[in-house]
Amino acid sequence: MTDQANTAAANETDTAPQFSLQRIYVRDLSFEAPKSPAIFRQAWEPSVALDLNTRQKGLEGDFHEVVLTLSVTVKNGDEVAFIAEVQQAGIFLIANLDDASMSHTLGAFCPNILFPYAREALDSLVTRGSFPALMLAPVNFDALYAQELQRMQDSGETPAPSLQ
Template sequence: MADDGNVISNLDLGGNGEDTAPAAGLISQYVKDLSVENPNAPDSFSWQDAPQVDIQFNIGARPINDEVHEIEMKIVVTAKAEAGTAYIVDLSYCALIGMRNIDDAQAHAFTYAEAPRIIFPFARRVLADAVRDAGFPPLMLEPIDFNGLYVQQLAGQAEGQPVGNA
């Protein structure tokens, strides 16, 4: 039992006191850049044909230090109708992730599959709000299987296919 007034007790389990357990997690997330263009407003609000929506994704990462990396999810949405461009939304949604005592293969998988899976719902909400705030119905993106895409990318690399064709 812990000493009076001390919630945490010393559980000496025979270790040397070093933290050697593998750990990975999200530290914070944020909008790094957001651009919303509505170039043909107010005319675009009266267009009758439904716009064709093109969505481009890119996941990037850069180290901040030995244990912290920034993950950047770049999403560009372009909606074009026969009469012209309805809207363009360009979002860079980022997260800081911490990883310690993880081998390179697991760190790579966490960086490019698990971290994007964690932050995608938040980026999806930012996009939906941005499109709605531009005067259009919110864009509701379907969930994405980032783990499946990651495995597909690795398989493609093993077969000599260029990266980015998942």
């Protein structure tokens, strides 16, 4: 009886959903201030443009790499003050999810985990360039994910397996 209970428990564990963060790391980091040092002598009236992207790649077994890219271009008037970009990545163990749950996990849940790290890396990079701190507002990746699914549905595109 005990062997049967142990076998049943082991089988249930084998099919239960699994999620585990394995590693968070900076994949790429860049900073450019093309008008330095002259830009520091001007009145500071910045405009900020943020470009945000995610991509995911299956690794061996149930491991997945998710990369969140944040690119920021800050202009002072008509001149580019600086361009900063970070690719914040993570390796996640994700198993036993249906396609829709896997897609949502890779497309929204994992980027939500990575965003605070990317935000801090960008802020640190910008302040090291001697510019004022860049505190990006939180991003709702669930809403962005839902918008992308709706856009694909409206245009008749078939979602990729990672966006179903």
